[in-house]
Amino acid sequence: MNQKIPFVFGRITTSPDFTNRVNEIELLKTNFRSLINTIIISPRRWGKSSLVTKVTHELAEESSNLRICAIDLFNVRTEEEFYHLLAREILKVTSSKWEEAVKIAGEFLGRLVPRITYSPDAQSDISFGLGWDELKKNVDDILDLPQKIATKKNLRILICIDEFQNIAEFGDPVELQKKLRSHWQRHNLVAYCLYGSKRHMMMDVFTNASMPFYKFGHLMFLQKIETNDWIPFIRKRFGDTGKSVDDNLAGLIASLGDNHPYYVQQLAQQAWLRTNKKCTKDDVTDAHETLVDQLSLLFTGITETLTSPQLGLLKALIAGEQQLSSQATLNKYGIGTSGNVNRIRKSLTDKDILDIADDMLVFQDPLYRHWLKYRYFKFNS
Secondary structure, three states: OOOOOOOOOOOOOOOOOOOOOHHHHHHHHHHHHOOOOEEEEOOOOOOHHHHHHHHHHHHHHHOOOEEEEEEEOOOOOOHHHHHHHHHHHHHHHHOOOHHHHHHHHHHHOOOOOOOEEEEOOEEEEEEEOOOHHHHOOOHHHHHOHHHHHHHHHOOEEEEEEEOHHHHHHOOOHHHHHHHHHHHHOOOOOEEEEEEOOOHHHHHHHHHOOOOOOOOOOEEEEOOOOOHHHHHHHHHHHHHHOOOEOOHHHHHHHHHHOOOOHHHHHHHHHHHHHHOOOEOOHHHHHHHHHHHHHHHHHHHHHHHHOOOHHHHHHHHHHHOOOOOOOOHHHHHHHOOOOHHHHHHHHHHHHHOOOEEEEOOEEEEOOHHHHHHHHHHHOOOOO
16 A cells, blocks of 8 residues: 655645644634635745645534635636636535525625536536726725625624735736735735735835735734744654654754755655654655756756846855945956846845845745855856
8 A cells, every 4th residue: 555645735734744833723713703814925935825825624524604715816816707706606605505606696796697507527627798987987896895795694703815916017017906905904804814825015015104914914924933843753654654864854854855845745745755763864855866867957948037137136145245336246256237236136035036034135936045056157166
């Protein structure tokens, strides 16, 4: 019988694969129970979606009148698509059968939706016969739909929107944000949890005082999982499958992955696959180097899009230079003028290569940093 691999990455993680986040779980539960709007901000692949999924599943089990509406804007590119998706998902989670969804739509969306059809091949997939010209005149009905349904059916509704920063790509994003906030801030039976994978865009939407969503809700900045939390998790997952890894090597796995949830799980998986009974240092280092090899083509493609000054700034960061705008650093790494530094920083942040943490520039992808340092710039090991 094939043995289940005990480490999960690249998809939603649930128990027992979920790691730590005890404080974040309790904070989110408190917010959601109190219907406090919450914004989660962190770099890519730090486990935001898994965290929200875990918390909402547990809350749904403890409360019979709570409905969870999960929406992903990853492939949503227009305001029209957004409204269709929001209405469809709200109707699905608040209706036990399609006849009920039709009735509710007729009551609250009658002016907008002349018909609702159900696909026989996907019984939960509701589609709307609704044109954009008609919709945009009456979007208020859709935006207030969850509050109206919650009031009528004595429900509480939690709407979780992933990749929320995508609304910044719509035709008139600021006007849309004004519209959303003007409705959502009045809802007392509905709470909104908004999060996404573009940290710098989320920061602009929610921390910029000139933007409509400024101070919309509780800002939650997700932190890395500490090594001391990774070690017992990694050891237990090895142990659950009859294998073992000591504290030092479990810590090495966390360190090589820079405590990045996605990469730590992936490295742990690869080390586990190489382990017969007891994990060795060779198992861990081989897993790490093999993973870097596998990503080399991707990293090469990213690097080929960068200019020489951008690469110079990345090299300066890797070398530990503290004064990026000093003349010596500018000359040594070919960055150009001091005024060029801010433009390069913004460009590399927009590309999701760099991030700003505690007023410091850091690499979003620790393995890309490793690849640049040892494979591209060829620093000494």
